[in-house]
Amino acid sequence: MRYLIDKLSIKNDLSQEELEVLLTNLTEEDRDYLIDKAYEVRKQYYGNTVFFRGLIEISNICKCDCFYCGIRASNKKASRYRLSKEEILECCYRGYSLGYRTFVFQGGEDSYFSDELLESIIKTLKGKYSDIAITLSLGERGEESFKRLYEAGADRYLLRHETVNEKLYKELHPNMSLDNRKKCLEYLKEIGYQVGSGFLIGLPGLKLTDYAKDLIFLKKLKPHMVGIGPFIPHEDTPLKNENGGTAYDTITLLAIIRLLLPDVLLPATTALGTIDPKGREKGFKAGANVIMPNLSPMECRKKYALYNGKVFLGKESAEEKLKIENSILEAGFQPVLTRGDNVRWKRK
Template identity: 55%
Template sequence: MNVKDIINKLYEVNSASKKELLYLLDNINEGEKDYLISKAHDTRMKYYSNKVYLRGLIELTSFCKKDCLYCGLRRSNKNAQRYRLDIDDVLECVRKGDKLGYKTFVLQGGEDAYYSDEIMINIIKAIKKEFPENAITLSLGERSYESYRNLFEAGADRYLLRHESASKELYESIHPGEPFEERFNCLKNLKEIGYQAGAGFMVGIPNQTNEDLVNDLIFVKKFAPAMCGIGPFIPHKDTPLKEYKHGSLEKTVICLAIVRLLLPKVLLPATTALSSIDKNGRNAGLKAGGNVIMPNLSPMSVRKKYSLYNDKAYILDEDAEYRKLIEEKVKEAGFEVEVNRGDNIDFIK
């Protein structure tokens, strides 16, 4: 067994065993990493060409009932600045985004009971009434099957629920009182209802091993999400895990590339977290098979209040000039911004 043979197998048949994936993570050197990235790039070019899809991110609320040990929005963080956007705030963001060419809007927030089904249905229907061709992605955490179904029937197209870790002990070590099984049951429900369901994991969680990362890779291969959000673990300064180092760009990029080979058609974001740990992080993610970026459309008055982790990159993209700058940066990296909904190709009707 050698690393290059495993990479070639991933490229040719989009599969590898647990043993092979672990060997790859344990033994990959710099030259082999470059080879892996080149194969991931070839795969994204085969299915999506050099297109990069933009999603306009709207951070709905900084309230959260959960108490995750690394997240700045955790309910026990007394220093957190809390806010909620109302329907008028959201529509203003959407109108601005549509003018800038964004055809997908991501409504993301903490798990905030204020956003009942009734309120969310009103928001979704208002967006769809004004922009019927645009896609809506929700990322609002764990909800009931009935709630997910209600929001889907109101017009939501996609739902992103990162599983964070597919290792039970590791997952529960950073999510106190949150059963591992509930997160995975939610993902199953989302897919069953008909969402373009997204999962994803963090790289560099305290005490995470390569065996844990292999569990994540095997899970996403089996679950086959429409989108997979992978980013480095970054703790917030006002949380119990504040002393831990963030995950590495190199290992995150390796995982991105492997996921691109395991799931050739997946939509794979180059996340804000990558830009937060390295100024070249987004480009590194794109070159490793990433094909989605999510510029922030939230009101400037609340952006710093949505503080998930330390040193979050605050990208000013509130006007057309910055949209142009995004395109220029993407072009410099060798890619091209595509202005459409950017559906996973298995979901295009």
């Protein structure tokens, strides 16, 4: 398999068939070699830096009913909340004082957050701080909505495609369409956002070879950011009894993505840290270079439960930033709290 790893690291490209062969035939030695190559490319583009993003989970109210998600509309056991404009701003002010220069607004598809309200929040923050980046992760919105929020000052938009397996996408996302998801990503790129996509690892029915199609999709999309993470079952969803994804597969795919898209911003996610206490540190050594500590009010963090066992206290807390930084330093990396833009992005 090393010839394929070498080809990937030199050309940053493999065919779908080659990716399938690579994914299904890696030995432990090959995988170590893959991770070493990914680490080399990571250093070439971003050195040993790990960019911090302050995550604010603005609402766990969602109109969607995705089968794997703990905040799905049909989950009557979820304790719902949404943050006010003042609460969101306070989270950002506190985060700025801690040194954060990127804020990520993440939430369910909650119609309360109109274009007007989001514009007001973004403009207030950008008017107060000239050195920050704002990332939105609020699901599917219309092209005009995306434009308005970009013009208000939003810099990035995260919208994972989850899987390009159309049959599985349809089964897991009632009344949603993979085609519309892809159109949203196209709109976001055309408008000028730094665009993030990605997929879930270990969804029921997926095989290793399915990820080759996801990787080819990402290669064609050329996103600025890629977020992947393991599927972790939630007890109040239809998939509660299914097996979850593994840290092993997640880290392997992080390494492949780093070689396929060498300049991409690549988080080591909370989900990875949830299933493996050292998962995020392993992720950094496999090519990841972003971490998103939580700035949400403490009483809301447990309520934003997309899956069981989410890390929401202790080292995940932004208030314990020093501990987070120390764990990154101990792993051999340098925590950085600048905007941390993708190296090829400039605002239009």
